[in-house]
Amino acid sequence: MIKNMTSTVSSGEVHLLCIFRLQNDGSLKHTSWFTEPREEVFAALQYASDNLQLADEQQNNFLRLNEYRLQILRELGGQGFNVLVYHDVPDAPLEHATDNVFYSVFKYSSIGMALVGIDGKWLQVNDALCDLLKYSRDELLNMSFQEVTHPEDVKEDLNYLQLLLDRKIETYQLLKRYITREGKVLWAQLNVSLIWRRDGTPRFLVAQIQDQTESIQYRDHLEKLNYDLEEAQKTARIATFLIDLQAHTITFSKSVRELVSHWKGTMRFRSLQQDLSAEQYEAFLNWISRCQDSLKPEDLEVHLTGFVNASLLFKGRLDQHDHNRILGVVQR
Structure with missing residues (x-):
């Protein structure tokens, strides 16, 4: 807490008493006081932390507790919240308001x-x-x-x-x-x-x-990397995939269309039957079982017999962080 701060911060109709910075779980991260710390304000803090989700879901992010007005702002990137605690007061001259508001804001x-x-x-x-x-x-x-x-x-x-x-x-x-x-x-x-x-x-x-310049630049950098990766996959005639073992689905990257033009997005296992013989489809299911039981990547070569006459090589491995997923690549 910041001691020896006696001037109350005013913003017109209300006094800004303090700013609480909270983690996503509602725990206190940091406090900036613009007046002498008040014990009763912590009741307002508790009320705000108990209602973070409610405030986050509504356009109106103001809450009220007795004579306190709470404004809750989510930090960019979802890292936490800023809770501004105001106290209702009569309107004050603009000069007085700006002096008091920015005396503390300039400093902290x-x-x-x-x-x-x-x-x-x-x-x-x-x-x-x-x-x-x-x-x-x-x-x-x-x-x-x-x-x-x-x-x-x-x-x-x-x-x-x-x-x-x-x-x-x-x-x-x-x-x-x-x-x-x-x-x-x-x-x-x-x-x-x-x-x-x-x-x-x-x-x-x-x-x-x-x-937020660095965050935006990093986001743009990641987008470019993803674009370059997709282009490289197209050139190499390779695509990535994710298998959801609970939903029985396989999700391909966009570049799979370079391999099989009518494959796209997320497909159920049974949708592959149109391109695989019964024997090949059974081999596909057995390969999934091998991936689940093995600690190393497992390969499967299949021959498409439907709309496309081609051979594909699947390389997959169980996700070590989520045993309900298999990650891998497929290529001609």
């Missing part, structure tokens, strides 16, 4: 955070956001979020903003691209909530911006 937040006007102008930004976008605070405060958003992502962001203003949603999450001062494109997860005045008019947006 590792992700970019900002207050944004309805017109898109930055009202306040923290150090992490300045570091992320490579602009000074003064430079950002003279700009709008549209100016640092990738042109192709501006429309979607504005569409979500309109849904907020129309009160059709209370918050939104968006994976979008930003353009840094150096002209570099970076991906970030944006979480936005709209703070309203008590007279029902919109006040400002609270934005959390977390860099």
